[in-house]
Ligand SMILES: Nc1ncnc2c1ncn2[C@@H]1O[C@H](COP(=O)(O)OP(=O)(O)OP(=O)(O)O)[C@@H](O)[C@H]1O
């Protein structure tokens with residue numbers, strides 16, 4: 001049975017303006033300073049995931065919401081140029097597209113985010129015909145999607161009823177509330193949960209990895225894949241555990257490493273590879289993504305995976 005899309009992605013849609021400078025600190029009082037570089041790139045966790053999936057050759061569709069403005073058009077054009085189907089990207093003339101601004105020094109970043117359209121994506125915006133045409137549903141930035149979050153469990157339940165496998169990377173909750181009931185409602189209809197170690201502990205309310213892992217995998221078949229920066233990644237399912245080390249790189253900009261890992265892991269899962277092999281692919285995808293400015297400039301292709309011996 002062949003479906004139109006391998007993966008349907010839904011979530012936060014915004015450009016990132018990446019400003020780079022080795023040692024410049026912005027200063028109020030109208031102080032003007034030169035910086036080294038500026039680049040407008042695809043931002044938004046879900047969009048970076050979609051770009052990573054498409055780069056690996058997955059047929060990818062994107063569902064989100066932007067305003068009828070330059071940033072919105074930039075996102076539609078950039079996603080489309082990467083071969084991603086954007087027919088599910090809603091354009092709402094009454095709102096403004098969100099924007100991320102990142103001042104990057106190479107090893108650290110200061111980030112300012114204007115939410116705009118990001119928290120306004122809602123259940124009515126979602127075209128379930130597009131979801132029905134996919135094998136797999138993934139979403140990013142659960143905690144930024146204020147309007148959709150209370151109904152995300154319903155989205156995942158419908159996707160499962162339509163025969164899709166499902167995954168979620170919540171990313172961080174800037175309000176640090178973690179909405180445990182809401183996320184547990186989603187995870188009841190989720191096959192793969194992709195937090196980093198901090199998010200795993202915060203969402204579970206546990207302070208150690210062992211208890212946090214048990215909290216999610218103790219009574220279900222949920223596959224938990226946990227990202228751990230330059231220490232690599234771990235996975236847990238029932239009483240099984242798996243691990244992969246990261247590859248050694250000197251990061252230029254770590255924006256989107258987690259989303260690129262997710263794309264690699266889901267590529268492995270949809271290819272029917274083992275959990276170990278999918279973790280290794282995820283780690284190469286995460287590490288390579290740090291080699292360029294922004295989340296998508298240096299994402300891995302299948303030939304990169306072959307070069308690193310993981311495909
Ligand atoms: N400095 C690094 N060196 C090598 N690999 C890295 C590095 N940083 C990230 N990675 C790879 O990318 C994966 C995901 O990165 P990370 O653990 O930072 O995810 P995250 O916290 O979800 O990131 P994000 O900030 O994008 O949400 C890691 O598991 C690792 O494989």
Ligand SMILES: [Mg+2]
Pocket residue numbers: 169171172196258259
């Ligand atoms: Mg993350």
